[in-house]
Amino acid sequence: MDQTKIFLSESEMPRQWYNIQADLPTPMPAVLHPGTKQPVGPDDLAAIFPMGLIMQEVTTERWVDIPEPILEAYRIWRPTPLVRARRLERLLGTPAKIYYKWEGVSPAGSHKPNTAVPQAWYNMNEGVKRLATETGAGQWGSALSFATGLFGLECKVYMVRVSYDQKPYRRMLMETWGGQCVASPSNETNAGRAMLAKDPDSPGSLGMAISEAVEDAATRADTKYALGSVLNHVLLHQTVIGLETLKQLEMAGEYPDTVIGCAGGGSNFAGLALPFVRDKIVDGRKTRIVAVEPAACPSLTRGVYRYDFGDTAGLTPLMKMFTLGHDFMPPSIHAGGLRYHGMAPIVSHLKDLGLIEAEAHQQNPVFDAAVKFARTEGHVPAPETAHAIKAAVDEALRCRQTGEKKTIVFIASGHGHFDLASYQKYFAGELVDQEYSDEMIHAGLGTLPQV
Numbered sequence: 187m188d189q190t191k192i193f194l195s196e197s198e199m200p201r202q203w204y205n206i207q208a209d210l211p212t213p214m215p216a217v218l219h220p221g222t223k224q225p226v227g228p229d230d231l232a233a234i235f236p237m238g239l240i241m242q243e244v245t246t247e248r249w250v251d252i253p254e255p256i257l258e259a260y261r262i263w264r265p266t267p268l269v270r271a272r273r274l275e276r277l278l279g280t281p282a283k284i285y286y287k288w289e290g291v292s293p294a295g296s297h298k299p300n301t302a303v304p305q306a307w308y309n310m311n312e313g314v315k316r317l318a319t320e321t322g323a324g325q326w327g328s329a330l331s332f333a334t335g336l337f338g339l340e341c342k343v344y345m346v347r348v349s350y351d352q353k354p355y356r357r358m359l360m361e362t363w364g365g366q367c368v369a370s371p372s373n374e375t376n377a378g379r380a381m382l383a384k385d386p387d388s389p390g391s392l393g394m395a396i397s398e399a400v401e402d403a404a405t406r407a408d409t410k411y412a413l414g415s416v417l418n419h420v421l422l423h424q425t426v427i428g429l430e431t432l433k434q435l436e437m438a439g440e441y442p443d444t445v446i447g448c449a450g451g452g453s454n455f456a457g458l459a460l461p462f463v464r465d466k467i468v469d470g471r472k473t474r475i476v477a478v479e480p481a482a483c484p485s486l487t488r489g490v491y492r493y494d495f496g497d498t499a500g501l502t503p504l505m506k507m508f509t510l511g512h513d514f515m516p517p518s519i520h521a522g523g524l525r526y527h528g529m530a531p532i533v534s535h536l537k538d539l540g541l542i543e544a545e546a547h548q549q550n551p552v553f554d555a556a557v558k559f560a561r562t563e564g565h566v567p568a569p570e571t572a573h574a575i576k577a578a579v580d581e582a583l584r585c586r587q588t589g590e591k592k593t594i595v596f597i598a599s600g601h602g603h604f605d606l607a608s609y610q611k612y613f614a615g616e617l618v619d620q621e622y623s624d625e626m627i628h629a630g631l632g633t634l635p636q637v
């Protein structure tokens with residue numbers, strides 16, 4: 187009998203993270219100081235990050251050991267299953283094989299604890315008592331609240347106002363794990379107060395919430411900042427996903443033709459994709475690797491590859507990335523975790539080198555794919571995850587036309603149990619597909635910093 191779920195034992199879990207920086211054909215562009223525009227060194231980042239994570243940000247070592255206390259915490263939910271989506275394949279009538287790597291089994295219900303746990307541990311290891319962070323849909327805030335709780339740290343979460351109002355259960359989850367959550371913009375920081383003065387009814391954005399959390403960390407000696415996506419060390423931690431998937435596919439006697447992930451800041455996509463990108467660079471594999479984003483926030487497909495700030499207030503170092511401009515205000519689409527103006531520098535670099543592709547989809551066809559998945563495979567996916575499902579379904583349908591027996595693997599980054607209101611709106615026909623003219627997209631580019 188052909189297997190449906192492919193499990194690894196705990197002893198087969200990766201003991202090292204994979205660092206793509208060791209294998210890049212051209213090195214990553216430097217990160218620049220926002221004032222001097224000169225490359226930043228480790229000391230410039232020490233006010234907001236612990237040295238253990240700063241070193242992971244810049245290292246070009248290929249393999250980075252995972253400390254034992256982190257492995258022990260990972261074992262709460264890892265290794266995660268790789269699942270063959272047989273019922274979805276049958277529904278689509280495709281000769282393709284579809285596998286998904288299921289990260290919804292973590293305590294927070296997504297891939298985010300894969301980096302929340304190491305970030306909390308490295309901070310604790312250097313005597314930090316409290317972490318400040320932002321959250322969009324609430325996935326990251328809940329993951330970090332869970333992880334800080336494991337290692338006895340306090341956690342302060344600035345949650346984007348629209349999500350705070352739309353998703354009270356995520357906030358309750360954070361509080362259950364001991365985190366403290368406020369709506370952003372808040373009146374607790376200078377950045378937040380300035381934004382409220384401009385617009386008291388501001389719906390908030392990830393960029394704004396980042397400004398608040400960075401200010402919190404920079405102005406308190408006991409506090410550092412944690413970011414749930416975008417940065418090199420975050421993508422490094424997420425590679426446990428792809429490393430497990432490689433082994434699981436090998437056990438099934440497979441190597442993928444197509445690798446797919448949804449991309450907001452780029453971390454779950456990269457977590458799955460980077461070991462396969464390595465195989466393209468080092469072994470000359472021809473894998474098609476696709477990042478999928480919402481048409482309402484299309485940084486990779488319609489943004490520009492330029493230096494920009496990571497936040498709205500312009501406090502963070504400048505990173506070269508595909509961006510819509512740090513002032514870009516995405517509409518309140520339901521995939522809250524994909525509403526970020528930029529894209530991880532590593533993912534951006536790979537796109538620029540032609541090693542990965544990107545595509546964008548509207549939310550109605552994305553929810554259609556999510557419902558197909560839920561009604562065949564059972565799991566109700568997060569709206570973010572549904573973007574990857576949409577791309578996998580499209581690829582499988584192309585195979586139906588051509589008769590190609592491709593092997594498709596995508597990452598199912600999380601479950602949608604706290605997103606059911608979005609499903610209701612979809613069923614009621616209330617979701618709007620956002621069409622942007624080039625003028626609207628490029629309106630936000632005027633304030634890009636001159637480098």
Ligand SMILES: *Cc1c(COP(=O)(O)O)cnc(C)c1O
Nearest residue numbers: 325415450451452453454570600
């Ligand atoms: C946060 C989140 C995303 C988007 O973040 P990335 O850094 O791009 O992975 C995608 N899916 C889920 C379930 C999330 O929680």
